[in-house]
Amino acid sequence: MRDISVTTSDQVRALTGGRYRSTTPYTVGREKIREFARAVQDYHPAHWSEDAAADLGFTGLLAPATFSSIILNHVQREILDTVLTGYRSTRILHADQVLDINRPLVADDTLTCDIYFESVRHFADYDVLAIKSVLIDQHGETVQTGSTALLARTGRAHPQLAETVALPGYSPALPRPALPLADPVAPSGGSRTPCTTVAFDSLAVGAALPIRTVRLSHDDLVNYAAVVGDTDSIMRTSAGAMTGLPSAVAPGMLKLGMAAAFLSSRLGDPAAVTRFRAQFAHYTHYLRIPPHAASAIEFNGHITSLDPRRRRATIAIDARSAGRRLFGYAAAEVRFPLAD
Structure with a gap:
C-alpha cells in the first residue's frame, strides 16, 4: 500500500488560499464583556454600564478592543482539533498581531469567524503561519479583521490529508476578502463621532x-x-x-x-x-x-x-x-x- 502520510506543514500548505468558517456563531454576552474587562484590567465605564456605553453612542454594553481574542481562541482550538491535528497548542507561539477595528463589538452581537490561511514557511524548527481572521456580524458586515503570525514547532506526520481538508467549514481556493478602506457605519452605534477627552x-x-x-x-x-x-x-x-x-x-x-x-x-x-x-x-x-x-x-x-x-x-x-x-x-x- 502506498504511504500517504504527510507532515503537518503539508496540511497547512494544502489549506493555503482557502477559508475555514467557524462551525458555531458566537453571541457576545454582557457578563462576558465584564469578565473580559476585569481580566485585562480595563475599567472604562462603557464596559460595565449600558448608560455609559449609550453616552458614547452605542445601544449595548461595549466590549474591550481585544475581546475578539475569545472568539479567535475558540476557532483556533476548533481548527487544531479538526483540521491541523498535528500541531499542539502548547507548542504554538503567537509571534505578532495586527487588529483592524471597523467598529467595536457590543453586547448581543452574533459573530461568524472566517479564517484564511495566507501562507506557511519553514524556519529552523518552526512552521511560520500567516493567518487572516475576519469577524462578520449578524448584518453581514465585516466588523474586525486580524492578521496573525504563529510559530508552530513541527509536529509528527499525520495520515489521511484528504479527509482532513474535506471537513465541514473548510472551502478551498476562495478569494481573499475585500477589506473596507473607510470606516463603515456601525449598526449598533450609528454614525458616531469619537468622544475622546483629548483634543x-x-x-x-x-x-x-x-x-x-x-x-x-x-x-x-x-x-x-x-x-x-x-x-x-x-x-x-x-x-x-x-x-x-x-x-x-x-x-x-x-x-x-x-x-x-x-x-x-x-x-x-x-x-x-x-x-x-x-x-x-x-x-x-x-x-x-x-x-x-x-x-x-x-x-x-x-x-x-x-x-x-x-x-x-x-x-x-x-x-x-x-x-x-x-x-x-x-x-x-x-x-x-x-x-x-
Missing part, C-alpha cells in the same frame, strides 16, 4: 501620555485563561504554582488587552482606536510572573505621527516590567473628532 489639536509628535502602572499575578493569568477558554494555559499556570515552578509567562494578547486599557484610560473613548499592531516574538517579550507575588507593569506611550486631514494619530506603546520591555513593538491608530 487632536493639543497633540504633538513626540508628546508622551501619562504613565499607568498595573500589577499582574498568577491568579490574574489563570483568570484570563479561563475567560478566553485557554484550558492549556490554566493547567500550566496552576500546575506551576502548585509545584513551585519559578514563574509563568503572560500571553501576548493579555498584554495587548492591558495596553488597550491603558489607551482607554488616557483617551477616554475605547472605540476611538481603529488599529492595533503588536510584536510578541521578541527576546524581551516574556513577562514572567512569580507564583506568590504580583509583577508591576508600567505602560506609557508617545505620539509618533499625526494626520491633520484625517484627524488620526499613531501612538507607540511601551510596557516594561522590572525595566524589561514586554513588546518588540506595539502601536495603535486613533481616530479623533473632525474639526468644526
Whole structure:
C-alpha cells in the first residue's frame, strides 16, 4: 500500500488560499464583556454600564478592543482539533498581531469567524503561519479583521490529508476578502463621532501620555485563561504554582488587552482606536510572573505621527516590567473628532 502520510506543514500548505468558517456563531454576552474587562484590567465605564456605553453612542454594553481574542481562541482550538491535528497548542507561539477595528463589538452581537490561511514557511524548527481572521456580524458586515503570525514547532506526520481538508467549514481556493478602506457605519452605534477627552489639536509628535502602572499575578493569568477558554494555559499556570515552578509567562494578547486599557484610560473613548499592531516574538517579550507575588507593569506611550486631514494619530506603546520591555513593538491608530 502506498504511504500517504504527510507532515503537518503539508496540511497547512494544502489549506493555503482557502477559508475555514467557524462551525458555531458566537453571541457576545454582557457578563462576558465584564469578565473580559476585569481580566485585562480595563475599567472604562462603557464596559460595565449600558448608560455609559449609550453616552458614547452605542445601544449595548461595549466590549474591550481585544475581546475578539475569545472568539479567535475558540476557532483556533476548533481548527487544531479538526483540521491541523498535528500541531499542539502548547507548542504554538503567537509571534505578532495586527487588529483592524471597523467598529467595536457590543453586547448581543452574533459573530461568524472566517479564517484564511495566507501562507506557511519553514524556519529552523518552526512552521511560520500567516493567518487572516475576519469577524462578520449578524448584518453581514465585516466588523474586525486580524492578521496573525504563529510559530508552530513541527509536529509528527499525520495520515489521511484528504479527509482532513474535506471537513465541514473548510472551502478551498476562495478569494481573499475585500477589506473596507473607510470606516463603515456601525449598526449598533450609528454614525458616531469619537468622544475622546483629548483634543487632536493639543497633540504633538513626540508628546508622551501619562504613565499607568498595573500589577499582574498568577491568579490574574489563570483568570484570563479561563475567560478566553485557554484550558492549556490554566493547567500550566496552576500546575506551576502548585509545584513551585519559578514563574509563568503572560500571553501576548493579555498584554495587548492591558495596553488597550491603558489607551482607554488616557483617551477616554475605547472605540476611538481603529488599529492595533503588536510584536510578541521578541527576546524581551516574556513577562514572567512569580507564583506568590504580583509583577508591576508600567505602560506609557508617545505620539509618533499625526494626520491633520484625517484627524488620526499613531501612538507607540511601551510596557516594561522590572525595566524589561514586554513588546518588540506595539502601536495603535486613533481616530479623533473632525474639526468644526
